[in-house]
Amino acid sequence: MSEATQQKKFIIQKIYTKDISFESPNTPGIFTAEFKPNLEVNLNVESKSLEEGVYHVVLRVTATTKVEEHTAFLCEVEQAGIFTLQGFNQEEMGYLLGAQCPNTLFPYARETVSDLVTRGGFPQLLLEPVNFEAMYHEHLQSQAAQAEETAQ
Secondary structure (H helix, E strand, O other), X not given: OOOOOOOOEEEEEEEEEEEEXXXXXXXXXXXXXXXXXXXXXXXXXXXEEEEOOEEEEEEEEEEEEEEOOXXXXXXXXXXXXXXXEEOOOHHHHHHXXXXXXXXHHHHHHHHHHHHHHHHOOOOOOOOOOOOHHHHHHHHHHHHHHHHHHHXX
16 A cells, blocks of 8 residues: 555554652742742653554653742653554654644643642642644754754
8 A cells, every 4th residue: 555545544542641750849838938939841742653653752741830949849740642643754743743642642741730739739730731833843943943054
């Protein structure tokens, strides 16, 4: 079957929480301070092929909240998924692994972060929606700029 006639498949085989970490190093003192938090969120996406047409994608979310210079909490969640991706060309595969799979995983990671922060005794943290498509395109532009600099 040629690539042109091969049916495209995007199948979610499994979504799971790979790793969780929650630290509140300055408790209980941080609970007595005026809570004016400064939140920093970092996102990272990694993917690898498990076998022909099957990929493992990990979305890592790190939320660090500080009150003045003191860390209130550090929450890290690795939300992972196993996806069957077949019939796509190289460009489409990059887009699916870099944007669509993370879009699928993010709501699960968001819920886990919110739950951990609340269980840690802090006000609920609802992460803002993320535009993984824009992040993916920025990543491509950055790679193209680096390649251009290297070529000069």
